[in-house]
Amino acid sequence: MTQQHPLKNHHFYLIFPNIFEFKGGVQVYSAFLLKSLQELYPDANYDIFIKYDKNDSKNLQNLQFLPHTKFHYFGHFPRLLQTILLAITIIVQGIWQRPSLVISTHINYAIACYILQRINGVPYWFIAHGTEVWSTERKSHKLVLQGAEKVIAVSEYTRQRIIKEQNIDTDKIHILFNTFDSKQFQIKSKPTYLLQRYNITPNQPIILTVARLGRMAQHKGYDQILHALVKIRQHIPNIHYILAGKGDDRPRIQTLITSLNLDDCVTLPGFLTDEELCDHYNLCDVFAMPSQGEGFGIVFLEALACGKPVLAGNQDGSVQPLVSGELGCLVDPNDVEDIATKLIEIIQGHYGNKMVYNPEGLRKRTIELFELNQFKTTLAALLSSNLK
Incomplete structure (x- = not known):
């Protein structure tokens, strides 16, 4: 159990894109950061600035926050006005309150931190996830x-990319891996209600991807899996692919599915609720997302915690949760032939790394390296140098 900091007069500013109305990697990371901070510093004051969420008392009732937590919502304003008001509020309030530390979970919202730091010296951190930082020229x-x-990088890959492509002091770049809640993601049998919903038999092999299906998210690798399915079906005729998520790329994806004659073996269920996410991991036989622009990939941890074989790309931060291949299969995300071959091997039980067929071993190792308690311990060590 991580020890609480003995001081009681800290004041944190946290800047999030959103944490209530949409759940992506940044949002999940932000929620875990807030939870961990409040467990480490239960007597501190918290001001949470959220750009896209709207004031929602129902969400607040369903979640537990410390009584001295104040939320500032900007989602009810027009998009351009959101950015301006968010920055002004942080700067003006920060000049008056002088918080102990400001943390932004995305670089896009950190310019207000920089201005506040220049005015009155308030220190700030920001979380570096991936492509938004690696080669930015803004x-x-x-x-x-x-x-x-x-600068808090979510993976060693992101840290190395920043060092390589940005001229900043390497000593200020630290790593705080993505994390997950092991209580939420556990090993279970295939849920009967999902088999019935998708008209799938209990022994039918299933590939699962959970990703944002946006035009700017095609690097997730779902196109490559769709193309690979053409070969996979030749070896595993009853294969079924579930591509879960929402976004503006869905019409193009559906057109691609039809053009490849895959309509009968691909399901697009849309966004998965928290209540059904774990069940979908347990429904599948392999989780696959051969991305080439991932900073880390929380979904990999969630799938591994459910004891599932995982296939990921070998050219981005996906290498981190798979521990360089120890916990799964890494492939060239551009090699459709190899993706198809490896998925066939995994499903048929012939893949060389036998760890992928050890559900309890996958779960145990993933918890050891990435579970929330480890996240909190690392965060406490990082904070100790800032908060005296």
């Missing part, structure tokens, strides 16, 4: 990088 991003007290 002047505002470069200012944020230079001024940050700490």
Whole structure:
């Protein structure tokens, strides 16, 4: 159990894109960061600035926050006004309150942190996830990088990309891996209600991908899996692929499915609720997302915690949750032939790394490395140098 910090007068500003109305990697990371901070510093004050969410008393009733937590919502304003008001509120309130530390979970919202730091010296961190930081040329991003007290990378891959492509002090770049709640993701049998919903038999092999299906998210690799299915069906005729998620790329995806004659073996169920997410991991026989622009990939941890074989790309942060191939299969995300071959091997039980067929071993190792308690321990160590 991580020890609480003995001081009681800390004040944290946290800047999130959203945590209530949409659940992506940044949002999940943000929620875990808030939860961990409040467990480490239960006597601190918290101001949470949320750009896209609207004031929702129902959400607040369903979640537990410390009584001295104040939320500032900007989602009810027009999009351009959101950005302006978010920055102004943080700067003006920050000048008056002088918080102990400001943390932004995305670089896009950290320019207000930089301005506040320049005015009255309040230190700030921001979380570096992936493509938004790796090779950014935006002047505002470069200012944020230079001024940050700490840059928190979600993976070693992201840290190395920042070091390689951005001219900043390497000593300020630290790693705080993505995490998951092991109580939420556990090993279970295939849920009967999902088999019935998708008209799938209990012995029918299932490939699952959970990703944002946006035009800017095609790097997730679902196109490659769809193309690979053409070969996979030749060896495993009853294969079924569930591609879960929502986004503006769905019409193009559906057109691709039809053009490849895959309508009868692909399901697009849309967004998965928290209540059904674990069940979908347990429904599948292999979780596959051969991305090439992933900073880390929380979904990999969730699938591994459910004891599932995982296939991921070998050219981005996906290498981290799979521990360089120890816990799964890494492939060239551009090699459709190899993706198809490896998925066939995994499903037929012939893949060389036998760890992928050890559900309890996958879960145990994933918990050891990435579970929430480890996240909180690392966060406490990072904070100890800032909060005296």
